[in-house]
Amino acid sequence: MQIKNYPLADVVEITPRVFADERGAFLETFSAKEYAGIGITHNFMQDNLSVSKKDVLRGLHFQKPPFAQAKIVSVVVGKAQDVVVDIRRGSPTYGQYATCILEAEKRNQLFVPVGFAHGFVALEEGTIFTYKCSNYYNKESEGGLLWNDPALGIDWGIENPLVSEKDEVLPTLAEFESPF
Numbered sequence: 001m002q003i004k005n006y007p008l009a010d011v012v013e014i015t016p017r018v019f020a021d022e023r024g025a026f027l028e029t030f031s032a033k034e035y036a037g038i039g040i041t042h043n044f045m046q047d048n049l050s051v052s053k054k055d056v057l058r059g060l061h062f063q064k065p066p067f068a069q070a071k072i073v074s075v076v077v078g079k080a081q082d083v084v085v086d087i088r089r090g091s092p093t094y095g096q097y098a099t100c101i102l103e104a105e106k107r108n109q110l111f112v113p114v115g116f117a118h119g120f121v122a123l124e125e126g127t128i129f130t131y132k133c134s135n136y137y138n139k140e141s142e143g144g145l146l147w148n149d150p151a152l153g154i155d156w157g158i159e160n161p162l163v164s165e166k167d168e169v170l171p172t173l174a175e176f177e178s179p180f
């Protein structure tokens with residue numbers, strides 16, 4: 001398992017060890033024991049999967065406490081540009097973002113801590129994005145930030161993403177009060 005730290009504290013990219021042989025490949029995508037060794041001690045309660053057309057952008061999302069979620073995100077088919085924004089009040093990197101290309105071929109994962117807004121854009125047709133969540137979905141606890149807020153200045157790498165109506169009306173950083 002390879003670990004890469006990011007400039008935003010607690011965000012970690014994990015690349016599990018892949019055992020390749022003449023049949024194909026095998027890897028452990030999660031092990032509570034191994035991940036606890038790098039500080040990820042959450043009790044993961046829900047696994048999600050989404051399928052996206054090329055240029056679909058989902059985000060930026062989070063759930064408010066007491067339904068806040070840490071996530072381990074990855075791509076099993078295709079490729080996505082993943083983005084996390086630090087919304088922890090008092091954090092030295094509040095309002096800053098980090099980005100990571102998640103690729104089925106690389107098998108890499110990103111750990112998204114509680115206190116981050118999360119989104120991604122699908123870079124290939126039929127991108128299948130999977131993630132583990134440390135809390136259950138709770139509709140009333142949904143929150144978000146506007147993906148193209150100039151104050152965030154996120155370079156999504158594409159011109160005209162396909163964004164849901166719900167995501168087009170999320171607040172900007174200036175309009176928003178972080179629950180974290």
Ligand SMILES: Cc1cn([C@H]2C[C@H](O)[C@@H](COP(=O)(O)OP(=O)(O)O[C@H]3O[C@@H](C)C(=O)[C@@H](O)[C@H]3O)O2)c(=O)[nH]c1=O
Nearest residue numbers: 048050058059060061062118119120136137138164166
């Ligand atoms: C997230 C979620 C959605 N749903 C339902 C609600 C809705 O009818 C349908 C689609 O929901 P959304 O449009 O919110 O799906 P989506 O835009 O893919 O939402 C996801 O975006 C990424 C960036 C994240 O980080 C996730 O945590 C999640 O917020 O699925 C659930 O039943 N359970 C869930 O956990």
